[in-house]
Every structure is written in C-alpha cells, then in structure tokens.
Amino acid sequence: MSSIKKIDQLTERDGLPKHLCELLDKYPRDTWTNDTLNGNWVGFWLGRHSVFREICSSIKHAIHELLDRKISHQNFMQQYIQLMNMMLHNLESHHMVEDNYIFPKFYKKSEKFRYGLELLENDHHLIHQSIDVLVAEGNNLISSFNEKKHIDYKLIVGDYSKVNESYNKLLIAHLCDEEDLLIPLVSEYGEEYFGLGH
Ligand SMILES: [Fe+2]
Numbered sequence: 001m002s003s004i005k006k007i008d009q010l011t012e013r014d015g016l017p018k019h020l021c022e023l024l025d026k027y028p029r030d031t032w033t034n035d036t037l038n039g040n041w042v043g044f045w046l047g048r049h050s051v052f053r054e055i056c057s058s059i060k061h062a063i064h065e066l067l068d069r070k071i072s073h074q075n076f077m078q079q080y081i082q083l084m085n086m087m088l089h090n091l092e093s094h095h096m097v098e099d100n101y102i103f104p105k106f107y108k109k110s111e112k113f114r115y116g117l118e119l120l121e122n123d124h125h126l127i128h129q130s131i132d133v134l135v136a137e138g139n140n141l142i143s144s145f146n147e148k149k150h151i152d153y154k155l156i157v158g159d160y161s162k163v164n165e166s167y168n169k170l171l172i173a174h175l176c177d178e179e180d181l182l183i184p185l186v187s188e189y190g191e192e193y194f195g196l197g198h
C-alpha cells in the first residue's frame with residue numbers, strides 16, 4: 001500500500017481529495033439514480049452502511065437519555081452492550097469484505113482512483129484504532145456503574161459522549177467518502193464491469 005498523505009488522512013480531510021472527485025462531479029449525490037442505488041451489490045452495500053448509521057444514532061440517543069436521566073444506568077448498559085457488540089461484529093466483517101473482496105475489484109479496473117481505494121483501506125485502520133479507544137472508555141464507564149461508587153454521572157457520561165462523538169465523526173465521514181468514490185464509479189461503468197452484483 002502506498003503511503004497516504006497526512007492531509008488526506010481521515011482525521012484531517014474534509015471529504016474526498018479534489019483529484020478523486022472527477023466522477024463525483026459528474027455524478028453528484030442528488031443525481032444518483034434508483035437503478036444504481038438499488039443494484040444488487042450497491043443496494044446491499046448501502047444497506048450495511050445504513051445499519052452502521054442507525055447503530056451510531058441509537059448509541060448517541062441512549063447516551064443523551066442517560067445524561068438527561070430519562071433511563072437508568074442499568075437500562076443504558078443493556079442497550080449499550082447490545083449496540084456496541086452489534087457495531088463491532090458487523091463493522092469488522094464489513095471492512096474485511098471491503099479490503100479483501102470489494103476494493104481489489106475496483107482497484108483492478110480503475111487505475112485513476114487507486115489512491116482513493118488505498119485511502120479508504122487506511123481509513124479502516126484509523127477507525128479500528130478509534131474503536132479500541134471507544135471500547136476501553138466504554139468498559140471504564142461500565143466498571144464505574146458496576147462499582148456503585150458515588151460517581152459524578154454528568155462528568156463521566158459527558159466524557160464518554162465526547163469519545164463517542166469523535167468515533168462517530170470518523171465513521172460517518174468514512175461511509176460518506178466511500179460512497180462518494182464508489183457510487184460514481186458504478187454510475188459510470190455499472191456493477192458488472194467490476195464483477196459485482198451477481
Ligand atoms: Fe469502509
């Protein structure tokens with residue numbers, strides 16, 4: 001894998017680098033057709049992305065409910081553990097499939113956008129580093145609840161909320177950039193050209 005420029009890292013950039021937007025400029029989001037979006041592969045793939053966006057928003061909602069004392073910490077822990085397990089399990093397999101099966105198909109057929117595919121693969125590493133921090137902080141939060149010490153809820157849940165926000169920001173930006181790179185390619189050439197959609 002070639003090295004990714006610092007300004008193009010997921011933590012630094014704001015959208016895809018300009019030189020990778022040639023097809024996105026030709027096929028901006030609001031022109032993506034239902035035919036493309038409901039294609040065998042694209043439809044399934046976007047469905048996975050929706051699941052991640054929904055899990056992120058459910059965890060965020062649970063954190064705010066806890067902060068507003070609308071749910072008990074036991075209730076929060078139940079929801080949090082279930083949602084986080086779902087996130088970890090699904091995201092790991094999703095990234096594995098993209099890195100080993102999907103990206104190589106695009107890589108072979110779209111020389112011009114190879115740097116973009118390397119960028120996305122690099123994002124996966126950064127996202128997993130961020131997950132490690134998120135899980136460690138989540139475990140600390142649960143331990144604090146379980147120890148039933150006199151704790152300042154607002155403070156520790158507020159701190160966790162910030163870590164969760166940084167993770168969400170990275171994941172959502174990655175999903176968006178990934179769609180902005182791959183859907184215009186499918187719009188231009190079709191799924192079958194890349195050996196997808198069977
Ligand atoms: Fe990805």
Ligand SMILES: [Fe+2]
Nearest residue numbers: 094098175178
């Ligand atoms: Fe993805």
